[in-house]
Amino acid sequence: MNLGALLGRRRRQLVFLAVLVGILIAFRPSIPIWGGCTDNLNVCLNVVSIGLFQGMIVALIAIGYTLVYGILQLINFANGDVFMLGSVITLIGVEVAGLTSDSSAGSILIVFALLLPFTMVVTALLNASIERVIYRPLRRAPTVATLIAAIGMSFILQNIGILLNGPSPVSLPSLLPKDNVIGQGGLFEFGALEIKTSHIFVVLVTLPLLIGLSWFVRSTRQGKAMRATAQDRDAAGLMGIDVNRTISLTFLIAGALAGGAGLVVALYNGQAWWFYGTPFGLLAFTAAVFGGIGNLAGATLGGIVLGILISLNAYYIDTRWQDIIVFGILVLVLVFRPTGLLAAKLSERA
Amino acid sequence: MTAQNMPSGGRLRMAGFRERLADPKSQVPILVVLIVIAVLYAAFYNDLRQGVLRPIFEALPFPSTNVLIVMCYYGILALGLNIVVGFAGLLDLGYVAFYVFGAYTTAFLASPLHDLHVPWWIVVWVAVGIAALAGVLLGAPTLRLRGDYLAIVTLGFGQILPVLARNLDNINVDIGPIHLVDFNLTGGNIGVNPMDPPILPIAGPWGDELIFSNSNPVAAFYLVLVLLLLSFAICVRLRDSRLGRAWMAIREDETAAASMGINTVSTKLLAFGLGASFSGFTGAFFGAYSTAIFPESFNFAVSISILIMIVLGGMGSLRGVVLGAFVIRYLSDALLPYLGSFVDEPIRGLGNALPDIPILTQRLQEFHLTSYNFLLYGLILILMMLYRPEGLLPVATRKAELHGLGISEEVSLGTSDEVAEAATDEAAELQEIDLDEGLEPTTGEPKQPGAGP
Numbered sequence: 001m002n003l004g005a006l007l008g009r010r011r012r013q014l015v016f017l018a019v020l021v022g023i024l025i026a027f028r029p030s031i032p033i034w035g036g037c038t039d040n041l042n043v044c045l046n047v048v049s050i051g052l053f054q055g056m057i058v059a060l061i062a063i064g065y066t067l068v069y070g071i072l073q074l075i076n077f078a079n080g081d082v083f084m085l086g087s088v089i090t091l092i093g094v095e096v097a098g099l100t101s102d103s104s105a106g107s108i109l110i111v112f113a114l115l116l117p118f119t120m121v122v123t124a125l126l127n128a129s130i131e132r133v134i135y136r137p138l139r140r141a142p143t144v145a146t147l148i149a150a151i152g153m154s155f156i157l158q159n160i161g162i163l164l165n166g167p168s169p170v171s172l173p174s175l176l177p178k179d180n181v182i183g184q185g186g187l188f189e190f191g192a193l194e195i196k197t198s199h200i201f202v203v204l205v206t207l208p209l210l211i212g213l214s215w216f217v218r219s220t221r222q223g224k225a226m227r228a229t230a231q232d233r234d235a236a237g238l239m240g241i242d243v244n245r246t247i248s249l250t251f252l253i254a255g256a257l258a259g260g261a262g263l264v265v266a267l268y269n270g271q272a273w274w275f276y277g278t279p280f281g282l283l284a285f286t287a288a289v290f291g292g293i294g295n296l297a298g299a300t301l302g303g304i305v306l307g308i309l310i311s312l313n314a315y316y317i318d319t320r321w322q323d324i325i326v327f328g329i330l331v332l333v334l335v336f337r338p339t340g341l342l343a344a345k346l347s348e349r350a
Numbered sequence: 351m352t353a354q355n356m357p358s359g360g361r362l363r364m365a366g367f368r369e370r371l372a373d374p375k376s377q378v379p380i381l382v383v384l385i386v387i388a389v390l391y392a393a394f395y396n397d398l399r400q401g402v403l404r405p406i407f408e409a410l411p412f413p414s415t416n417v418l419i420v421m422c423y424y425g426i427l428a429l430g431l432n433i434v435v436g437f438a439g440l441l442d443l444g445y446v447a448f449y450v451f452g453a454y455t456t457a458f459l460a461s462p463l464h465d466l467h468v469p470w471w472i473v474v475w476v477a478v479g480i481a482a483l484a485g486v487l488l489g490a491p492t493l494r495l496r497g498d499y500l501a502i503v504t505l506g507f508g509q510i511l512p513v514l515a516r517n518l519d520n521i522n523v524d525i526g527p528i529h530l531v532d533f534n535l536t537g538g539n540i541g542v543n544p545m546d547p548p549i550l551p552i553a554g555p556w557g558d559e560l561i562f563s564n565s566n567p568v569a570a571f572y573l574v575l576v577l578l579l580l581s582f583a584i585c586v587r588l589r590d591s592r593l594g595r596a597w598m599a600i601r602e603d604e605t606a607a608a609s610m611g612i613n614t615v616s617t618k619l620l621a622f623g624l625g626a627s628f629s630g631f632t633g634a635f636f637g638a639y640s641t642a643i644f645p646e647s648f649n650f651a652v653s654i655s656i657l658i659m660i661v662l663g664g665m666g667s668l669r670g671v672v673l674g675a676f677v678i679r680y681l682s683d684a685l686l687p688y689l690g691s692f693v694d695e696p697i698r699g700l701g702n703a704l705p706d707i708p709i710l711t712q713r714l715q716e717f718h719l720t721s722y723n724f725l726l727y728g729l730i731l732i733l734m735m736l737y738r739p740e741g742l743l744p745v746a747t748r749k750a751e752l753h754g755l756g757i758s759e760e761v762s763l764g765t766s767d768e769v770a771e772a773a774t775d776e777a778a779e780l781q782e783i784d785l786d787e788g789l790e791p792t793t794g795e796p797k798q799p800g801a802g803p
Contacts (some may be wrong), residue, residue, distance in 0.1 A: 034765055075498050134732055144441050145735045150663055151654060152731025159725035163713055167721055201365070278650065289502070323513045329505040334503045337490045 027278015036316040042192035047315045048308050053199045055307020057204040060261035061284035062069035062291070062299040063213060064127075064254035070230040070294035071250045073143060077150040078130055081157035083257050084274060086123045086262020088165045090115060091172055092271040101173040108175050112267075116205065119254040119263045127255025128248050136244070154277070161274030176201050176237050176267055198268055209257060210300060216253075217296060225251055232293070259296070283310075286330040292340025301341065377669075384563050385579070388697070392418060392571045411688035415567040419639065421679040423576040423632045426581045428659040428675040429668065430628025433585065436658070436666035439601025440492075440503040444508020446628035446653040449485040450475045450515055452633020453643045460638070470562075470638050471549035478630035485626025494644035495616055496604070497549035502803060508653045516645035517760055541644035545637050548573060563641055570639050576671070579629050585668050586626065597621055598666075651724070659726050661734055664741025666748055673743055678730075682723050690719035 037044035059082050068076040093115045099108060113348025130153055138146045176198035180186035183194035217223040228236040229246045237243045265280070266272045287306045306326065313325055333340060398560045407629045413421070414789045427449065436440045455477040457466045468476075492503045519538025523530045536542070547563030556566060562573045573780050588594045597605035608614050655678060663674025694717055701714025734741065740749040 073498075075502065134736070137736055141735070141739065143737050144501075147441070147498055147501060148657070149732050151657075151737040152728040152735070155654075155728030155731070156723040159722055159728065162721065166713065235498065282505075285502070320513070320517055324510050324517075327509045330492070331503050331506040331510070334495065334499050334506075338495070339501055 018178055019098075019218050022058050040260075043315075045191065045193055046331075047311050049193065049195060050199070051308035052304060053202045053268075053307070053313025054311060055287075055304035056202060056210070057261050057264050058061060058280070058284050058287050059300040059302075059303030060206055060209060060282060062255045062287040062303045063210075063296060064258045065285050065288040066296060066299040067226075067250050067254045069288070071226065071233075071247055072135070072146075073137070074135065074146050074150065075209065075285065076254070078149070078153040078157055079153045079254060079258055080125050080276035080284065081161070082130075082264045083122050083258035083265075083284075084161055084272075084277030085126065085157060085164075085261035085281055086119050087266035087272040087276065088161055088262075088274070089119045089259070090263040091124055091165065091170060093118065094172055094175070099173060101175065103175070105177075110292040114293055116263055122260030123262065124234055124252040124256035127258070131162070131248060131251040136247075136293065154281075158274050158277060161277070165274055167274070169265040169271050169275075172266060172272065174270055179232075179235070200270055202264055205260060209260050213253065214296060222246070222249060255313040276281070283326055289320050289330060290333055295340065298340050305341075362365050366575070385575070387559075388418070389572070389576065392568050395568075399700065408422030411684050413684040415571050415681045416564070419567060419571050419574050422571070422578045422684055423635055423639075424633045424656065424659065424675040424679050425672045426428070426574075426628050426635075427656045428663070428671040429578075429581045429585050429661065430625045430632075431672040432660050432666065433588065433597070433625035434621050434670065436660055437589065437597040437601065438625075439477050439597075439619060440618065440621060441497070441504075442622075442625075442653075443501045443505035443650075443657065444511075444648070444653055445504075445625075445656055446627040446630065446648045447479050447483050447488060447504075447507040447511040449652065450511040450648045451626070452481040452630035453637045454515060454536060454542075454633075454649070455480040455630070456634040456637040457537070457545055457643055460546040461542050461740035462485055463537055463542050467546055470546060470634070473638075474548075474631065478632040481633065482623040482627035483513050485622040487623025488626075488731060489619050493615055496670060505650070505653075508650060512648040513643050515648065536645075540747045541642060542637070543644075544643035545641050545643065547624065547638050547641055563639055574635055574639070577638065581628050582672065593617065593620060601666075623801065627760060655727065660741075662730055662741060664748070667741065667743050667745045670741050670743035670745075674741070677742075678727075682720070685724070686720050686723060691794070693717075694719055714755040725758045 034225070037047075042254035061079065064079045064082075065076060068079065070075055071234070079196075092348050096116075097111045099111055134149050134153055135146060138149055143262060178196050178198060181195050181197055182188060182190055183192070186195070217226060223240045225236070225246045226249065228239065228241055229243055230249075234244055261280075267275070283306060284303065288299045289302070290306060291300070291302030293299075306329070310322055313319070313322055377587050394611040395412075395415050398404075399412075427445070430448075431442060431445045434440050434445070456470075456473050458464055459466050459473045459476060460470055462465075486507040488504075490509050494502050495503060515536045516539055516622055521530050521533040521535055522535075541583035547561050547565075549562070550560040551559045554560065556569070560566070560569055562570045563568065596607065596612045599610065600614055600617055604614060607617075636647075646754075659678050661674070662677060663672065665671030665717075699719040701717065704711060704714070708773055
């Protein structure tokens with residue numbers, strides 16, 4: 001397709017975009033983020049990079065929502081709380097291992113290497129058993145009934161969080177060194193960009209999980225079964241796919257990713273709290289809807305975009321407007337473009 | 351059994367009150383007796399508690415007048431949400447958004463915040479109107495959405511409005527004639543405190559004027575009881591009205607309802623508006639009764655707990671949702687603290703006595719039964735969905751739908767074939783219900799498909 005035809009087809013969008021850019025340029029100083037970013041690009045770059053790392057964590061949880069929605073058309077409210085339990089388990093693991101901020105890097109690494117799979121396995125099994133015990137008997141019930149049951153499950157998980165971790169937030173010893181990897185004193189400098197060890201840790205955990213998941217869904221037999229089940233559960237069953245097993249597997253994966261995200265957040269934020277499940281869960285769900293629910297790439301993209309937006313908002317405006325931005329996006333997307341940013345083609349769903 | 355469960359027909363022309371009292375099937379006498387008991391109980395609660403019955407009152411979890419008040423205003427909220435969720439079938443996870451409107455309207459008009467002191471008896475109707483308007487405004491964008499997308503958008507509104515209430519305390523606007531510098535609209539984090547209570551200039555044993563606030567809980571209870579009864583009566587009339595039947599038609603099948611000539615847009619908007627208006631009553635009462643409101647009082651948990659009430663009682667059933675509200679509030683405000691007073695100490699003692707087990711010991715030592723309130727809510731939601739999705743006091747049709755005749759709505763969001771098939775099934779069921787006029791609520795056993803007369 002040549003450029004002219006493309007321009008012709010997309011003319012309305014282009015005009016809209018041009019007007020938007022015009023507004024942004026004309027009102028530059030009075031638009032908080034835009035003005036701040038163009039004034040000092042270096043600071044802006046840092047803020048965006050921090051947002052990117054946060055966004056990758058959000059993406060991990062968002063994929064849990066999108067996978068389950070794709071296959072069951074269920075908004076698994078409990079997913080955020082499975083994530084929260086992941087961070088509580090991490091905290092307990094760190095306590096049991098007796099790590100302090102003075103522990104040697106080697107011992108910290110060994111504990112992480114053991115704790116990450118442990119947390120992921122526990123949350124995966126938890127998520128799959130929730131499906132087995134509660135959602136499976138309700139599979140033929142109205143979607144609203146399952147949604148309400150999921151909200152109930154979310155409350156129960158929160159109370160397990162209170163049981164394990166107490167009613168107030170608990171701090172972890174700061175285990176991730178805050179040295180610059182890129183920037184002053186780091187390996188190399190790139191403008192004023194500062195990337196710390198803790199950010200690298202986030203990338204080292206989340207990126208392999210994201211890539212591994214994408215490979216699994218796209219290239220394995222089981223992944224194919226998941227995609228088929230998402231497309232048409234009954235037809236998939238007729239083709240000899242064990243639908244129940246596939247759904248269980250989906251919940252296992254969603255739970256494992258939420259658990260991994262829980263570990264990363266516990267270490268990165270240095271805190272675990274039973275209440276974190278709800279805000280992170282809603283944020284991740286918004287990301288999933290933003291990217292087009294049911295769409296894996298969309299959930300990742302949505303998570304990253306939201307992470308960057310939140311980070312920009314926190315630096316240039318005020319964190320107290322965060323909920324309005326996040327839920328405003330959620331409402332606007334659902335009302336005006338319910339298919340999300342990347343409109344999910346059925347074949348891409350998983 | 352009840353007016354509510356009667357098949358639609360002549361009954362809808364409201365019989366005279368006296369005839370209904372005489373009707374052996376009517377529940378109006380029971381209602382009257384319950385109201386009289388409640389009125390007497392509240393009037394003599396303090397005397398009884400201090401007087402001869404003191405040992406009984408101390409030994410058993412009788413609700414205090416304040417708990418009764420909370421039960422009643424949640425009853426009103428449940429009735430309001432029931433119109434949206436129970437009658438019209440629009441799952442609303444953000445009912446608290448409307449509640450915010452009701453409460454803050456009262457705060458704006460009757461508090462030192464903006465130095466307005468409109469009498470509460472006028473404010474309450476303004477609050478009802480503003481809440482209804484908010485319902486229509488927030489309902490409008492959701493009209494195209496169905497099922498869980500609708501639920502999520504309403505959840506979004508429920509999250510946004512309390513944050514707005516918290517943040518709009520230093521507005522700076524400079525557009526044309528509007529010039530605001532650090533304008534405090536909502537009172538921000540510290541809320542609005544104090545607020546004017548409802549006052550009647552009637553002298554009596556209570557003083558020069560009758561104040562309906564937490565300083566005089568008995569009067570406040572009577573006020574909220576009147577509001578609850580008024581709401582209940584409005585709901586009964588709405589349910590039996592043309593509009594009410596239109597809502598239920600939309601709940602059962604929106605497409606079919608539209609093709610029968612129901613204007614789905616205005617009907618749904620009316621559901622949102624009228625449903626929200628009840629939160630105007632509660633908002634106005636809650637603020638005036640507690641003489642203060644805080645943004646924290648309006649969170650997701652409130653929306654969900656109201657939803658739990660109507661799920662527990664039975665969606666669409668008016669007696670059911672009020673019962674649900676009473677049960678839930680009684681459980682968390684009276685029964686749990688009561689049980690806690692027995693089990694908290696022994697469990698903490700157990701924590702002290704046991705050898706030190708890392709997490710468990712600390713949890714036991716700090717044990718507080720009331721802090722596991724939401725565990726109970728969660729269990730109720732799940733168990734109800736698994737074993738009694740129609741609720742405690744269901745409407746007959748819904749019970750039949752969920753048990754005897756199979757589940758008709760949205761078997762899955764699958765292919766068009768599936769949907770078509772489900773639609774055919776549904777049509778068949780509807781026919782069955784029509785034939786089977788005797789869908790008597792008294793028959794405990796669910797009817798089997800095709801077991802018509």
